[in-house]
Amino acid sequence: MIKAIAVDDEPLALMVIENYCARNQHVELVKTFSNLKDAQKYMNQFQIDLLFLDIQISRSNGMDFYKGLEHKVPVIFTTAFSEYAIEGFNVAALDYLLKPIEYERFDEAIQKAVLIIVDKKLAEDQNFLTIRADYKLNKIPYDEILYLEGLDDYVKIHLNDGKKITARISMKGMQEKLPDHLFLRVHRSYIVPLNKIKSFQNKILSLGEIEIPVGDTYKSIVAEKLIR
Incomplete structure (x- = not known):
């Protein structure tokens, strides 16, 4: 099971991610955050496998936040703005979901995450x-x-x-x-x-x-x- 957190300053957007994760057998949403500061504190203390990250969060920029992470976590960007897509893939994002997000598109992103994250976990457990x-x-x-x-x-x-x-x-x-x-x-x-x-x-x-x-x-x- 992939352990994930979500960061978004829109309560409705977080509810959608929570609902979709609850429907999906491969991912567990362990925590949600409305600001980057609290998300950073949590990530400093606990290990996660996947980050759902909005790009425009209040006056902060999720893309800049991700670039500044010392220890990169696989990320799926969730945003209403398509113009950040190229930059998202330049930082090796697993996927880039445009709001409003359909469940089928969400599940497609999770399938990518499973192939990469689970495969990597297996690799780390082997020699x-x-x-x-x-x-x-x-x-x-x-x-x-x-x-x-x-x-x-x-x-x-x-x-x-x-x-x-x-x-x-x-x-x-x-x-x-x-x-x-x-x-x-x-x-x-x-x-x-x-x-x-x-x-x-x-x-x-x-x-x-x-x-x-x-x-x-x-x-x-x-x-x-x-x-x-």
């Missing part, structure tokens, strides 16, 4: 990546992965022994399958295991004999992750 490639289902132990390279609609998984497995999946999709505490996306085309990183200098990560470039938009994330 291997399950991926379909070369007409079969591959189980690849995490510690055998050297790095992952994005190639258009494919991802090439480079293994310690020099072998490569190429799967038809986007980098975003692959990133969502991998546990955050073990893997880090460092470039639009590269994901690396944290425990394989030997050094980081001049926008280059060293994985021993392998060097991986760090994209400008990922530099601060990489530096912060490695300092911890």
